[in-house]
Amino acid sequence: MKVIIVNSYEEGAKVAADIIEGIVRENPACTLGLATGSSPVGMYKELARRCANEGLDFSAVHSVNLDEYVGLTPDHPQSYRYFMDSNLFDHINIKKENTYVAKGIDDPAANLAEFNAVLAKSDVAVQVLGIGPDGHLGFNEPGDTLHDHAYMETLDESTIEANARFFASKDEVPKAAFTMGMGDILRARKLLLIISGNKQEAATKLLVKEAIDPHCPATFMRLHRDATVIIEKKLADEIGYKG
Ligand code: GLP
Numbered sequence: 001m002k003v004i005i006v007n008s009y010e011e012g013a014k015v016a017a018d019i020i021e022g023i024v025r026e027n028p029a030c031t032l033g034l035a036t037g038s039s040p041v042g043m044y045k046e047l048a049r050r051c052a053n054e055g056l057d058f059s060a061v062h063s064v065n066l067d068e069y070v071g072l073t074p075d076h077p078q079s080y081r082y083f084m085d086s087n088l089f090d091h092i093n094i095k096k097e098n099t100y101v102a103k104g105i106d107d108p109a110a111n112l113a114e115f116n117a118v119l120a121k122s123d124v125a126v127q128v129l130g131i132g133p134d135g136h137l138g139f140n141e142p143g144d145t146l147h148d149h150a151y152m153e154t155l156d157e158s159t160i161e162a163n164a165r166f167f168a169s170k171d172e173v174p175k176a177a178f179t180m181g182m183g184d185i186l187r188a189r190k191l192l193l194i195i196s197g198n199k200q201e202a203a204t205k206l207l208v209k210e211a212i213d214p215h216c217p218a219t220f221m222r223l224h225r226d227a228t229v230i231i232e233k234k235l236a237d238e239i240g241y242k243g
Helices: 009-026 041-054 080-087 108-121 157-166 182-186 200-207 217-223 233-238
Strands: 002-006 031-034 062-065 067-069 124-129 151-154 176-179 191-195 227-232
Touching: 002 009, 002 233, 009 031, 009 041, 009 124, 009 191, 009 227, 041 080, 062 080, 067 080, 108 151, 108 176, 182 217, 191 200, 191 217, 200 217, 200 227, 200 233, 217 227, 227 233
Parallel strands: 002 227, 031 062, 031 124, 124 191, 191 227
Antiparallel strands: 067 176, 151 176
């Protein structure tokens, strides 16, 4: 894995945007795998700025998102469809019909079948990732085994607690989500993980320890031939990452 240590969240956002920009300029019709959470927000802002001011063109780009909460309508402010529209798609010239976020409502089996069909025909140039405090990627929660394809995950208590900050109360956080499987994530041509926030334990398992452990799903990134991790210096120092 390539690890890039940055001095601030803002610097990380720019470095990540450089990577996405390079991919889009090289292949303007690429498919981007996108993520929600606070970690990629700065990168999305920077990409929107480059689209508005520097001619970065998303008009032929497709996208597919990592995950979506079960039970939230697309216009619910905490749905990941709403997040993607308000943090990125409404601010760049991507065609909405070329963006895919799994459906959170109606028939779960049909939603999953559709999600898996989209993934099966997508050649994802880069998968953007954040990391959960428990080491989850997308919503692939720690366990004895991981999933190859998209599935419905029951969220861990720690994930519900970590995401409660976005809801009026913990009780309003959905208990389940649709997520790409770990296999889907690893099939992307490139992985780009932005580590931000209190992720000491997960970051230690990913960057300092050696085990590839389904109880910390992010460690599977080490099996990928082209994985980049962006981490702030403060956190890298805290976990004793030496490079
Ligand atoms: C959620 C998302 C993950 C994301 C994680 C971390 O659980 N499903 O994809 O990586 O949050 O979020 P944040 O970047 O806000 O720390």
